[in-house]
Amino acid sequence: DQQVKQNSPSLSVQEGRISILNCDYTNSMFDYFLWYKKYPAEGPTFLISISSIKDKNEDGRFTVFLNKSAKHLSLHIVPSQPGDSAVYFCAASAFGYGGSQGNLIFGKGTKLSVKP
Amino acid sequence: DGGITQSPKYLFRKEGQNVTLSCEQNLNHDAMYWYRQDPGQGLRLIYYSQIVNDFQKGDIAEGYSVSREKKESFPLTVTSAQKNPTAFYLCASSWQGSYNEQFFGPGTRLTVL
Numbered sequence: 001d002q003q004v005k006q007n008s009p010s011l012s013v014q015e016g017r018i019s020i021l022n023c024d025y026t027n028s029m030f031d032y033f034l035w036y037k038k039y040p041a042e043g044p045t046f047l048i049s050i051s052s053i054k055d056k057n058e059d060g061r062f063t064v065f066l067n068k069s070a071k072h073l074s075l076h077i078v079p080s081q082p083g084d085s086a087v088y089f090c091a092a093s094a095f096g097y098g099g100s101q102g103n104l105i106f107g108k109g110t111k112l113s114v115k116p
Numbered sequence: 117d118g119g120i121t122q123s124p125k126y127l128f129r130k131e132g133q134n135v136t137l138s139c140e141q142n143l144n145h146d147a148m149y150w151y152r153q154d155p156g157q158g159l160r161l162i163y164y165s166q167i168v169n170d171f172q173k174g175d176i177a178e179g180y181s182v183s184r185e186k187k188e189s190f191p192l193t194v195t196s197a198q199k200n201p202t203a204f205y206l207c208a209s210s211w212q213g214s215y216n217e218q219f220f221g222p223g224t225r226l227t228v229l
Contacts, residue, residue, distance in 0.1 A: 009156070032215050043120075043206050043220030044159070051215060089158060093215075103149075103174075104218060106158035 003027045004092050006107035013114050019077040021110050023090030026071065030092040034104065035064060035075045038087045047088075048075070080114045087111045118143045120221035122207050127226045129201075137192045137224050139207030145219070146212040148190035152176065153204045153223075162205075165190055166212055194226060201228045 005024045013019045023033075031052040036044035050057040050064045050073065057064050063076045077084055088111075091104040120141040129135045141148065147166050151159040161174030165184040179198025184190055190209075194201045204225050208218040 004158075034217055036220075041204070041223065041225065043122075043208075043222050046217040046219065049215075049217060103161065103164060104159075106151075106160075108156065108158040 001026075002107075003030075004090055004105050004107040006088075006090055006110050008110050009108070010111040010113070013080045013112065015082055015114055015116050016079045019075075019080045019084065019112055019114065021075040021077075021088050021090075021112065023073050023075075023107055024071055025073075025092050027092070027094065027105075028071070029094040030105075031095060032093045033064070033066060033073050034091045034093075035062075036089045036091060036106075037084075038089060038109070044089060077112075080112075082114050082116050085112055085114050120207060120209055120219055122205075122221035122224050124224060125222065127224055129226070129228050131228055132196045134196060135194050135201075135226065137194065137205055137207075137226070139190045139192065139221060140188055141190075141207075141209040141219075141221075142188060143209055143219065144187070145209035146187070147210045147216075148184065149208040149210075149218060150174075150180070150182065150190070150192045151206040151208065153206060159206060162192065201226060 034049040035047040038044040048059050048062045066073045087109040089109045090107040123138045149164045150162040163182040165171035181193045206223045207221045210216045210218040
């Protein structure tokens with residue numbers, strides 16, 4: 001039973017346009033959410049996070065929105081660049097989840113392709 | 117340069133052999149984690165350790181073992197009991213506690229022939 005779902009396996013966007021990647025979660029105990037970017041055969045790199053006390057967090061071209069009532073978060077990339085082409089993973093954690101703080105539950109990822 | 121190293125990048129083993137994957141970090145993080153990634157799948161937690169000499173099973177610990185004798189090191193052994201060991205293995209570390217991002221190593225691609 002997936003607690004973090006990324007329902008779009010892939011997304012294709014034109015360079016300069018907005019990329020919107022979506023993530024849904026089922027566990028209402030989740031209170032911290034993260035986005036990671038991953039290139040093939042490499043480890044994921046942290047992009048941006050948001051805690052449940054906020055509904056928006058911005059860092060440069062990246063903005064994460066959190067809608068707690070809908071159990072939904074999204075990552076906006078504006079403007080999209082070819083170098084953004086990668087797999088993006090959404091992750092969530094809850095204080096004390098699994099008997100330990102800090103453990104992350106990952107979605108299956110969305111492959112973003114940004115075309116020049 | 118602070119970071120996490122995993123070695124080797126690619127590893128080949130014959131079926132029935134145990135193999136140990138290395139993970140070292142110099143970020144002074146207390147917590148370390150092992151994940152497995154399969155094609156089209158997210159990252160699944162194998163084992164984690166919040167402190168030296170202590171570790172806990174994750175979601176898919178069967179067929180794996182770990183040790184945490186030093187803060188900097190968290191090796192993962194893939195035993196012959198692991199039914200489908202071919203995968204991409206990722207090690208991560210973080211500060212202990214909630215609301216901390218995990219930093220990942222470059223990964224080891226294990227292929228069992």
